Amino acid sequence: MENKLKQMAVLASDAIEKCNTINELMDVKALYLGKKSEFNAIMQDLKGLSDEEKPRIGKMVNEAKQAISALIEERKNHIDREKIDALLKEQTIDITLPGKKIAVGHKHILTKIIEEIEDIFVGLGYTIKEGPEVESDKYNFEMLNLPKDHPAREMQDSFYITEETLLRTHTSPVQVRSLLANTNQEPLKIICPGVVYRKDDDDQTHSHQFMQIEALVVDEKATLADLKGTLLLIAKKLFGENREIRLRPSYFPFTEPSVEVDVSCFKCNGVGCSMCKQTGWIEILGAGMVNNNVLKAAGYDTDKYQGFALGMGIERIAMLKYGIEDIRHLYMNDLRFNSQF
Amino acid sequence: MKVSINWLNQYFAEKLDPKDLVKKFNLMSQEVAGLEKLVDIDGLIIGHVKSAVKHPDADKLKVCMVDVGDEELQIICGAPNVDANQKVIVARSGVTLPGDFKIKKAKIRGIESNGMICSLAELGIQAFDSNELGIFVLGEDALPGEDPLKYLNLDDQVLELDLTANRADLLSLRGVAYDTAAMLNIIPSFHEPQVIRETTENPVSIFTQTKNCQVYYGQLIENITIKQSPYWLKSRLIASGIRPINNVVDITNYVMLEYGQPLHAFDYDKINSDRILVRDAMDQEEIITLDGEKRGLLKGDIVITDGERPIALAGVMGGLNTEIDASSRRVLLESAVFNSIKIRKTALRLNLKSESSSRFEKGIDARKTLEALNYASELLVRYADAIIVGKPSFFNTINPKKKTITLSMDKLIKVTGLKFEEDDVEKIFNRLRFDFKKKGDTFIVTIPSRRPMESYQDLIEEIVRIHGYNMIPLSIPVTPTQGGLNKKQKTKRLIRNFFVGKGFYETKTYSLVTEEMARKYDKETLPTIKILNPLTKEREYLRHSIIPSLINVLIYNKARKIEDVFIFETANTYFKNDEQEKLAFLLNGKSDYSLWQGLDKEIDFYHLKGVIEALLEQLKITNYSIRASLSPLPNLHPGISAELLFGEEVVGFFGRLHPEEEHRFGLKDVYVCELELKKLYESSEKQEMTYVEVSKYPPIERDLAIYVANEISAHEIIEVIKKTNKKLLNSVEIFDVYYDQNKENKKSIALRLEFLSYDRTLEAREVDEQISKIIVNLKKELNAELRS
Ligand SMILES: [Zn+2]
Secondary structure: OHHHHHHHHHHHHHHHHHOOOHHHHHHHHHHHHOOOOHHHHHHHHHHHOOOOHHHHHHHHHHHHHHHHHHHHHHHHHHHHHHHHHHHHHHHOOOOOOOOOEOOOOEOOHHHHHHHHHHHHHHHOOOEEOOOOOEEEHHHHOHHHOOOOOOHHHHHHOOOEOOOOEEEOOOOHHHHHHHHHHOOOOOOEEEEEEEEEEOOOOOOOOOOOEEEEEEEEEEEOOOOHHHHHHHHHHHHHHHHOOOOOEEEEEEEEOOEEEEEEEEEEOOOOOOOOOOOOOOOOEEEEEEEEEEOHHHHHHOOOOOOOOEEEEEEEEHHHHHHHHHOOOOOOHHHHOOHHHHOOO | OEEEHHHHHOOOOOOOOHHHHHHHHHHHOOEEEEEEEOOOOOOEEEEEEEEEEEOOOOOOOEEEEEEOOOOEEEEEEOOOOOOOOOEEEEEEOOOEEOOOEEOOOEEEOOEEEOEEEOOOHHHOOHHHOOOOOOOOEEOOOOOOOOOHHHHOOOOOEEEEEEOOOOOHHHHOHHHHHHHHHHHHOOOOOOOOOOOOEEOOOOOOEEEEOOOOEEEEEEEEEEOOOOOOOOHHHHHHHHHOOOOOOOHHHHHHHHHHHHHOOOEEEEEHHHOOOOEEEEEEOOOOOEEEEOOOOEEEOOOOOEEEEOOOOEEEEOOOEEEHHHOOOOOOOOEEEEEEEEOHHHHHHHHHHOOOOOHHHHHHHHOOOHHHHHHHHHHHHHHHHHHHOOEEEOOOEEEEOOOOOOOEEEEEHHHHHHHHOOOOOHHHHHHHHHHHOOEEEEEOOEEEEEOOOOOOOOOHHHHHHHHHHHHOHHHOOOOOOOOOOOOEOOHHHHHHHHHHHHHHHOOOEEOOOOOEEOHHHHOOOOOOOOOOEEOOOOOOHHHOEEOOOOHHHHHHHHHHHHOOOOOOEEEEEEEEEEEOOEEEEEEEEEEEOEOOEEHHHOEOOEOOHHHHHHHHHHHHHHOOOOOEEEEOOOOOOOOEEEEEEEEEEEOOEEEEEEEEEOHHHHHHHOOOOOEEEEEEHHHHHHHHHHOOOOOOOOOOOOOEEEEEEEEEEOOOOHHHHHHHHHHHOOOOEEEEEEEEEEEOOOOOOEEEEEEEEEEOOOOOOOOHHHHHHHHHHHHHHHHHHHOOEEOO
């Protein structure tokens, strides 16, 4: 009997091993473990054994059945796995074929820089003010200490619409409007981004239309030192943490003193290169303390109030930052250009 | 302003370091445009021509033996005026002349030549000698072997300053010297003019009939000999960018450069009287100016007259009738100050900008008028054999009282944020040579006439620039304010981000366009805004619409084989008394495609419409409608275009370009949209963000297919359905549109209706009831027929 059991175990194991489908395996299972299986027959035969033999052989039969069950389970898993493997293989694709072209949009570089600068100033407590592009001579010039016969008007030859209206030549009229609107003369910290126009023939470095951001602070305390600190902060945020600035005397009718602001060259770190014309410095913007005539024109008491203003050309910042060689690229909208930003 | 370093050195005990000057001017005064050698040639040498004989094989060449100090050179020279015993300028081999012309040893027609005898033209300074015949011949005192540039006072450097409008004082060498002295903390010394005068009475009398001349001096000068100026004077003029003419003209220019005071010389014998009358010009008066042009005058011009006829256009140009010429013997020399604005207008109108008019425009130190005149007289005595006839005649309306400005230490510190000491400020005023008094901690500064100033802010600028901007500390404003974007600005960013997320490129195009482009998409005729003084016809009008510019961008990119163009722009458009910010976008080509998978459909109207609907959803705007325009939209396909409305208000339009328009530009399937941003902002701002709990109960879907007449729009069908059931109907979606050939003039529409309750699970029965009602209404209202 023992021999028979061993022999059956071997046979069953062989049969299981040969199964390649779940159906075959189920047939083998029925053959060895089913109601009509040979093990069942042996169990029937147990009745004829002695009381000593019964438990021993019974245990052997159960062990043999458990072993076969385990083998069947293992074989089943194996068959399942093979089936899945075959399926996966069948479903395998050429992953090197190109993906679907999902269009990626791009903001214009000028917008990106404006938003960047806006975010810096907003973080410093400034609000953003906008105003019309068709502006009166009064707001664009006269209230900015540029009376009709002022020689500096020639510096910015303008597009006129009537004798008294023109395309604004800077965003400064927005400052005037903001000063006038601030009737309680509360502390004012604003920036004015926008499109401006000058009567220049378009060439590599000139554009009859361009963008500016100006900042204005007017309160009872804003100092030249505050202006300098603000300028350094902007320069670092725009051109990198290691940047330094220097101020040089300049002249704008609406500020006094007025300065040009240079940033240490970010290409050569101040050593001197073609970008900075060997000086180590690059001019980035103009600034100054608000001229009292501007504050007075807006109804401010200049014994009490003072402030500073700064203004920069966005195109210039973009061209410097990315080494763009021609300002006209910014308005050509060649999508191969626009897609790089 | 071009500044001769040699000239500037004259005011100081020690020679200046030009490179240091550049640094100082840049940081403390005015931007330096350049520092250059007046003649940038190394190695020129004075030669003595020992002999000059005709070249045996060339008629026009001479073989010269030239002593250059350390050797004798054989040089072939082609100049007609070369001769033995001349002192000449020699460029030996190895020297490079302007134009990268390198002198080398060479054989000329068989005879060796070891250099070149130079003309001034070859040295790039032709202006130095106006009647040059060939090579330049130096004086007999020139020593062979020495530097000819030094001999001619041309061994100079030129510092060029870019002047800002507030620094007219730097239009004179003396002004530059004052600023140099302040920056370097050194003391300048200035020559006091010494005039030897004849004791005879000056017969000239000067009158004025205008407020536009503050001061006028006229000096009669006799016995003038017109000739060339000395080398030093010529070279200084050349360094200053002024061409030497003759001694009289050169001296007036020289004095102008020294003092910033323009002078004018009349030929006294050509003036018809002893009377000089300064007055405003009369309308339609005329004068022929020195350049021979007849100039029509206006009331705003100022003229110098002999009592009758104009003899000069004041401050701008002299009259031809009193011009100095080679035979002039008596000169009336004018030194005057005229109204700067009048001069500017006249010079601008007649296009006669000059060194003198620009000085009058920018402002002159009116207290130096006489001194400048005296200096010119002194030079004329010395270099034109002149005799000065008595004291100058004049009138002078200058207020002798000088202006003062008050500045307290408190104010200085409050404005700059730097804790200046009184001592610092005193030292700076001394360096600037500003006279001041002190009253407590307050400075009362007498403003020098050479530096006009308006307020204490100007004084602060002077103090800070001389002290150094690098000394100003760093801080940021202390007043707390709340920063941020307003709702409109946030919405604008949201819109831009939306388009970028949808694969669009943002463009920036010009506001100024042609007249045609400006009004191309106007539904009704609206006036355009025209520029009075445009640069070109291409940029003459302010645009009403951004779309023509976007079409140009499309054309530009198509020409460069960029096929898929999805672009948008936000910009102002311009109407009478109104600027409208608009959003425009354009679609052309394919979006989100995969060629090898066969997904390569060109975008169509419904893609465009989908973008608009998605944008509105992003902005939380729900109460909008889309309808065909009541009147045709210009340049759009009448059957493939629509308007977007909020209530009864049109927000904008969208659709395909008119086929004729597409044809004109060689384009196909171009879709455009333009919306008024203000209306989007306002509508978006009204939308509150609200929350409704999502239903816990499952929805029930029902499909419905109907036949309707072709003219019935999808919108009408959906409206009928929605009207029938408002409570349970959650959504209606059209999922098929089909034109059945067997059903004439009819189309089949398949709809998917979703029903949902928020308080219970719906039963199939109640949904079926609703569907029946809907079918009844569709039949009744649209004559729809159920498709089985
Ligand atoms: Zn550099």
